[in-house]
Every structure is written in structure tokens, then in C-alpha cells.
Amino acid sequence: MVLAATAALGGLTPATAHAATAAGFPAPFTAADTAQARTAASTPASLRTLSRFFARDGAIAQSAARPHLVGPSVTVYFLAPGFVAGQRGAPVAAPQFVASKAVSTDGQVASVWTARTAKGWKVVNIATGGDETDYVSKAHGLGTVFREPQIDAWYVVRDGRVLPLDPDARHAVGNSGVTLAAYQRLVHAKYGDKLPGSSYDRAGEGGGYGGSAAPPRVSAAPAATAGAAVTAGAATAVAALLGTWFGIRRMRRSRRVG
Structure with a gap:
């Protein structure tokens, strides 16, 4: 089984307020914010x-990897707890971080997650693959793409419907998707009693939500940390610190990365 390792990330500030878009979504990060995030992702x-x-497990010599960023950096939205809770007017998803795709000379791909911290934009996670940028590209700018991290499902909201972009999403909502109201009922039934502050959360029952855990992706902390932790999914640490964690398994064992 592929494990997902990520550091306990400190110093993140709450996501800044975003103006609502015409479709009811919080706006993506501004062009200036995105540029700063990309600059942070491409520092030496x-x-x-x-x-x-890229050199982990001997896949390639570290000196030969020569990583570089490709394609645009994008705002990544996650399913919003307020929507799950049924709060009136809550958007289905909210922006969490900026993702940039990186490639190595041997063709490996990674997603670099950059978030606003108390010290400015910082790389907070690196995960295998390019899901974050790839699924935004698949939507061709038509609608807002978001992730349901509990099952690693990707959707696009278009014309009042939640449409699937990957097999996990199709399993959840069918090939034709569902209305926003139907999707709200679906996620409320799955996660509504497992939100932060619930008795489920206070009891420390962080794992499970009535379904299988999301398939993990290899993920690493951006710095040489002493206590990187293995989680059930690459999103766990970032989602927790940015205030959107619910129903994802807690960290369960550790390994050193960097």
C-alpha cells in the first residue's frame, strides 16, 4: 500500500475572507496571491x-531530478463544513490553498501545495501526481472544481448541478451528477454528525465517516522535519489546519522524510 506522509504544519493563518462570486462560491485567490504562491513554490x-x-526510494538521483513547475497554478477548493452542516447560504466548497504542478527529468509529477501563513505564502505539502491542477484543467473553465477529501472525489459545479470528474465522484453521484440540494443531503447524511465540535469529534473518533478511506497518495513535508506523519490521505494536515477537516482519519504512525 502506498503511504501518505505529511508533517504537522505550524504557523498557518485562517483562510482570508473571499468575496462571493456570482455563482455563490467564494472567489479564488487573486492573481497577486497566486503569483506569490507560485514564487514560493519555485524558490531554490x-x-x-x-x-x-522525487529521489525518494532511489527513483532518481537527487542531483539529476532538476524539478521545475509546469502549467498554471490554481486555487484548490474543498467541500465546506458549513455546506455539510446545512447552514443557510453556505457555499458547497471553499478555497484552501494554491497548487502548482512540478515535474522531474524522469517524468515524475508532483503537486506543490502553497498556503498563506503568518510569514506569507509557504509550501506546506508536496503530493504525488497532479490531481489538483489536472481536474481544474478538465473543467475547461466551465464551473468551479472542488474536492471531497474524505473519498478523494473531484467534482465541478455547473448550472446548479454537481458533476463528477473522476471514478470516485461518479460512484458517489452517478454519471449525470446531482443537484446542489441533493448533494447537500448526501454529504450531510455522511458527515453531518462528524463535523468539528461534534460529539463524534470530541470523542476522538477521527477515523471513518460511513465509507471507505480515500486511497492515499505519497506526500511529503516541504522541509526536513523530524516528525513527518503518515495519514490516510494527502489532504489531511492541510485541511485540518485550514479549518476544513472533518471525518478524515487521524494520523496513525510516523516516518522521517526530507
């Missing part, structure tokens, strides 16, 4: 971390 220190990441 970040590229050295990417080289170590």
Missing part, C-alpha cells in the same frame, strides 16, 4: 525539497 529551497521528494 522548494526546488531542493522537490528534488529530495
Whole structure:
């Protein structure tokens, strides 16, 4: 089984307020914010971390990886707890971080997650694959793409419907998708009693939500940390610190990365 390792990330500030778009979604990060996030993802220190990441398990020599960013950096939306709770007017998803795709000379692909912290935009996670940018691209700018991290499902909201972009999403909502109201009922039934502050959460029952855990992706902390932790999914640490965690398994064992 592929494990997902991520550091306990400190110093993140709450997501800044975003103006609502015409479709009812919080706006994506501004062009200026996205540019700052991309700059943080492409610093010499970040590229050295990417080289170590690509060289894990001896896949390639660290000195030969020569990572670089490709394609646009994008705002990544996650399913919003307020929507799950049924709060009036709550958007289905909210922006969490900026993702940039990185590639190595041997063709490996990674997603670099950059978030606003108390010290500015910082790389907070690196995950295998390019899901974050790939699924935004698949929507061709028509609608807002978001992730349901509990099952690693990707959707696009278009014309009042939640449409699937990957097999996990199709399993959840069918090939034709569902209305926003139907999707709200679906996620409320699955996660409504497992939100932060619920008796389920207070009891420490962080794992499970009435379904299978999302297939994990290899993920690494951006710095050489002493206590990177293995989680059930690459999104766990970032989602927790940005205030959107619910119903995802807690960290269960650790390994050193970097």
C-alpha cells in the first residue's frame, strides 16, 4: 500500500475572507496571491525539497531530478463544513490553498501545495501526481472544481448541478451528477454528525465517516522535519489546519522524510 506522509504544519493563518462570486462560491485567490504562491513554490529551497521528494526510494538521483513547475497554478477548493452542516447560504466548497504542478527529468509529477501563513505564502505539502491542477484543467473553465477529501472525489459545479470528474465522484453521484440540494443531503447524511465540535469529534473518533478511506497518495513535508506523519490521505494536515477537516482519519504512525 502506498503511504501518505505529511508533517504537522505550524504557523498557518485562517483562510482570508473571499468575496462571493456570482455563482455563490467564494472567489479564488487573486492573481497577486497566486503569483506569490507560485514564487514560493519555485524558490531554490522548494526546488531542493522537490528534488529530495522525487529521489525518494532511489527513483532518481537527487542531483539529476532538476524539478521545475509546469502549467498554471490554481486555487484548490474543498467541500465546506458549513455546506455539510446545512447552514443557510453556505457555499458547497471553499478555497484552501494554491497548487502548482512540478515535474522531474524522469517524468515524475508532483503537486506543490502553497498556503498563506503568518510569514506569507509557504509550501506546506508536496503530493504525488497532479490531481489538483489536472481536474481544474478538465473543467475547461466551465464551473468551479472542488474536492471531497474524505473519498478523494473531484467534482465541478455547473448550472446548479454537481458533476463528477473522476471514478470516485461518479460512484458517489452517478454519471449525470446531482443537484446542489441533493448533494447537500448526501454529504450531510455522511458527515453531518462528524463535523468539528461534534460529539463524534470530541470523542476522538477521527477515523471513518460511513465509507471507505480515500486511497492515499505519497506526500511529503516541504522541509526536513523530524516528525513527518503518515495519514490516510494527502489532504489531511492541510485541511485540518485550514479549518476544513472533518471525518478524515487521524494520523496513525510516523516516518522521517526530507
